[in-house]
Amino acid sequence: MEQKINLTITKPCTEKFNQFNKTEKGGFCNSCKKExxxxxxxxxKQLSSYFKSKTGKACGYFDTSQLTRDIQVQEFQQPKRLQFLKVAALAFLSLTSLHHVQAQEHQPKTEIIESFENKTQANKALEQDKLLTGTVVEESGPLPGANIILEGTTIGTSTNFDGEFIFPKTLKEGDVLVISYLGFTTQKIKIKKEQTQLNAVLNINMEYDTSCILMGEVDVNTVYETKRTFWQKIKGIF
Structure with missing residues (x-):
């Protein structure tokens, strides 16, 4: 069984969130005297958990994409029989993988010439030092999942949980990196000469796109409840 909710703000607030006194969960509005x-x-999942436990009205600061889709409240619980089949399949794959590893252990090992290996490692280390590294942050901290793309190409990477990245290609002076993340203003940064040198670092501070943000009192509406079809149940096994 699936239950979904939809979040709406019927009366948007015109106060400036970045001028509020910061609190643990957001900011305190002196106009309406509430957090x-x-x-x-x-x-x-976090939104669902919050509004499931919330008894009264909440005033919130949202990305508009959070207000234009249905949010699943209750995840589908697989029947025990289907769970057993899934576990059995995983166990079979594990045994197959173990047999493959054991077979490989009996393969004759290839002798590696030490001088060649050391040279290869040195070359890799030098190539790594030539790659641009950096961090992408926003006002509250690191921004994981931000995209960094070389303009005009499909070459790029994304930031890790700590907002850090290593660009996968050596850049040259004049190249343009496009940094984007949903709800933030896209930035274009032209690479300077010093950013093409060894161990170069680029730190980026992203700003919220105010056209994608809405603040006000939240209305929570139950949208619908549905039962999974037979084919959805089969798909859920894998």
Whole structure:
């Protein structure tokens, strides 16, 4: 059984969130004398958990994409029989993998010439030092999952949990990196000469796209409840 909710703000607030006194969960609005929760970086699971336990009205600061889709409240629980089949399949794959590893152990090992190996490692280390590294942050801390793309190409990478990245290609002076993340203003950064040298670092501070942000009192509406079809149940096994 699936239950979903939809979040709406019928009367948007015109106060400036960045001028509020910061609190643990957001900021305190002196105009309405209440805490405004910052929901912008919450996942659907976190939003669901918050509003399931919330008894009264909440005032929140949202990315508009969070207000234009249904949010699943209750995850589908697989029948025990299906869970057993899934576990059995995983066990079979594990045994197959173990047999493959044991077979490989009996393969004759290839002799590696030490001088060649050391040279290869040195070359890799030098290539690594030539790659641009950096961090992408926003006002509250690191921004994981931000995209960094070389303009005009499909070459790029994404930031890790700590907002850090290593660009996979050596850059040259004049190249342009495009940094983007949903709800933030896209930035274009032209690479300077010093950013093409060894161990170069680029730190980027992203700003919220105010056209994608909405603040106000939240209305929570139950959208619908549905039962999974037979084919959805079969798909859920894998």
């Amino acid at each position: 405004v929760i910052d929901f912008r970086n919450m996942t659907d």
